[in-house]
Amino acid sequence: MTVKAPSESVTQRVERQLRSDILTLALPPGSRLSEQDIGSRYGSSRQPGREALIALSKSRLVEILPQRGAVIAKISVAKLMQAAFVREAIETAVIRSACSSFHFHARTRLEDCLKAQERAVESGDRAEFRRYDDLFHRTLADGAGLMMAWTVVEDLKAHIDRACCLSLGKGDALRKLLAEHKAIVAALDARDSHAAEAAMKSHLSELLQDLPTLEAAHPDIFE
Amino acid sequence: MTVKAPSESVTQRVERQLRSDILTLALPPGSRLSEQDIGSRYGSSRQPGREALIALSKSRLVEILPQRGAVIAKISVAKLMQAAFVREAIETAVIRSACSSFHFHARTRLEDCLKAQERAVESGDRAEFRRYDDLFHRTLADGAGLMMAWTVVEDLKAHIDRACCLSLGKGDALRKLLAEHKAIVAALDARDSHAAEAAMKSHLSELLQDLPTLEAAHPDIFE
DNA sequence: TCGTATGAAATTGTATGGAAGTGACGACAT
DNA sequence: ATGTCGTCACTTCCATACAATTTCATACGA
Numbered sequence: 001m002t003v004k005a006p007s008e009s010v011t012q013r014v015e016r017q018l019r020s021d022i023l024t025l026a027l028p029p030g031s032r033l034s035e036q037d038i039g040s041r042y043g044s045s046r047q048p049g050r051e052a053l054i055a056l057s058k059s060r061l062v063e064i065l066p067q068r069g070a071v072i073a074k075i076s077v078a079k080l081m082q083a084a085f086v087r088e089a090i091e092t093a094v095i096r097s098a099c100s101s102f103h104f105h106a107r108t109r110l111e112d113c114l115k116a117q118e119r120a121v122e123s124g125d126r127a128e129f130r131r132y133d134d135l136f137h138r139t140l141a142d143g144a145g146l147m148m149a150w151t152v153v154e155d156l157k158a159h160i161d162r163a164c165c166l167s168l169g170k171g172d173a174l175r176k177l178l179a180e181h182k183a184i185v186a187a188l189d190a191r192d193s194h195a196a197e198a199a200m201k202s203h204l205s206e207l208l209q210d211l212p213t214l215e216a217a218h219p220d221i222f223e
Numbered sequence: 224m225t226v227k228a229p230s231e232s233v234t235q236r237v238e239r240q241l242r243s244d245i246l247t248l249a250l251p252p253g254s255r256l257s258e259q260d261i262g263s264r265y266g267s268s269r270q271p272g273r274e275a276l277i278a279l280s281k282s283r284l285v286e287i288l289p290q291r292g293a294v295i296a297k298i299s300v301a302k303l304m305q306a307a308f309v310r311e312a313i314e315t316a317v318i319r320s321a322c323s324s325f326h327f328h329a330r331t332r333l334e335d336c337l338k339a340q341e342r343a344v345e346s347g348d349r350a351e352f353r354r355y356d357d358l359f360h361r362t363l364a365d366g367a368g369l370m371m372a373w374t375v376v377e378d379l380k381a382h383i384d385r386a387c388c389l390s391l392g393k394g395d396a397l398r399k400l401l402a403e404h405k406a407i408v409a410a411l412d413a414r415d416s417h418a419a420e421a422a423m424k425s426h427l428s429e430l431l432q433d434l435p436t437l438e439a440a441h442p443d444i445f446e
Numbered sequence: 447t448c449g450t451a452t453g454a455a456a457t458t459g460t461a462t463g464g465a466a467g468t469g470a471c472g473a474c475a476t
Numbered sequence: 477a478t479g480t481c482g483t484c485a486c487t488t489c490c491a492t493a494c495a496a497t498t499t500c501a502t503a504c505g506a
Contacts, residue, residue, distance in 0.1 A: 010489080010490070011490085035458070046458095046491080047489080047490055048489090048491095055277075065458095066498095067497045068499080070458095078368075082370070086316075089312050089313050089315075089316035089372075093308065094312075146308060146309070148302065148305035148379075149309050149312075156375075232458095233459075259487085262461095269462080269488095270461060289489090290467045291467085
């Protein structure tokens with residue numbers, strides 16, 4: 001007997017594709033979009049397009065102008081800094097909490113993430129690396145019994161990720177991120193909450209280093 | 224010449240009313256709702272009802288069962304604890320940041336909040352007190368230049384507030400909360416980030432004190 | 447030349463019709 | 477007694493029709 005695959009609804013698919021196109025900058029910030037545009041772009045009627053726009057406007061990726069249309073949000077340095085601030089506040093708290101109690105099974109999944117990232121570094125596959133970066137942070141929250149923290153961070157992360165898409169990413173950037181992950185896990189294993197928090201903090205701030213450079217290089221898509 | 228009042232759309236009104244009815248427990252957790260129900264309850268067609276349900280499902284106040292309907296989320300102790308954890312992580316970080324830099328004008332608005340809450344305590348108006356409690360915390364974030372932090376907290380707070388509606392609230396509870404607000408402001412004025420963080424922490428944990436009692440008293444609406 | 451009306455086009459906001467999914471219930475066979 | 481199947485009511489999900497609003501261009505008049 002086959003388990004029923006809970007197939008994705010049209011709205012979910014459109015939302016996922018639109019989000020992806022926004023995050024990868026396939027749809028450049030500042031673009032104007034109508035519900036109709038979205039619908040025909042992804043092969044649906046207005047309704048799924050409308051619901052996707054509403055959903056993404058909740059995480060501030062698009063701005064809905066009442067009665068007029070929607071615009072892909074420009075990358076705002078202020079929003080970026082605030083998102084990073086809140087993310088850091090949450091993730092440092094999570095890692096601290098993880099140091100006092102962490103699910104055994106999650107620990108082995110962390111190991112899997114590290115291994116997968118190791119492979120991604122070798123093959124230079126940035127997308128793969130990023131997938132497991134997400135999973136790494138999610139697993140930390142899960143192991144600490146704080147999945148809600150991850151759902152909040154996930155939303156904030158979207159803004160940060162969009163900026164990361166611009167970053168050229170020198171060859172050894174991934175290697176550095178991986179080393180930071182390993183430092184976090186090491187501190188977690190040692191139940192050293194101060195070290196873990198510090199490692200997490202420096203890991204997260206990593207991403208904002210070359211923000212000024214990026215803004216100078218792409219003035220049109222910044223606010 | 225009068226400024227045009229940007230009148231509320233039907234969807235917004237329905238969403239606001241539904242949210243309010245959920246938070247005040249006028250709609251008890253566990254109730255099943257259809258788009259049609261919402262529409263006729265608040266005098267609209269199914270569409271605004273649908274969009275309101277979708278919106279509230281994002282903040283996990285209702286759970287949408289695909290092809291079947293929606294239910295008002297039950298109060299979950301686990302979700303409540305996680306929401307409180309994340310809120311504390313964010314708000315303590317905000318108050319710490321506020322201690323290093325805080326907008327002058329926001330400081331006077333804090334004073335207004337305290338005064339208004341003083342009056343609310345005198346008249347015993349809990350709703351009024353709560354309104355200014357929100358404004359107090361929002362103003363802290365605003366003054367620190369971290370409004371995004373407040374938008375995140377606001378969503379988490381919904382779950383906490385719903386539980387607070389159950390709490391009988393002894394007469395001097397408000398007085399205690401007000402005193403805590405004053406302690407936070409005092410520490411902020413002194414730029415004493417450790418004291419401010421501690422004051423905020425104890426203020427937020429205040430709300431969860433009698434959670435076990437509540438759960439025992441209302442087993443039906445807990446998960 | 448400039449400001450103002452007017453009207454068409456585009457867009458969202460709202461309502462409604464219809465297809466398809468889900469679970470409940472009972473008839474019926476085993 | 478139990479399990480399988482068909483029917484039925486209910487609901488969402490998606491498409492589409494209609495109404496309301498905004499914008500833009502254009503024409504007109506001072």
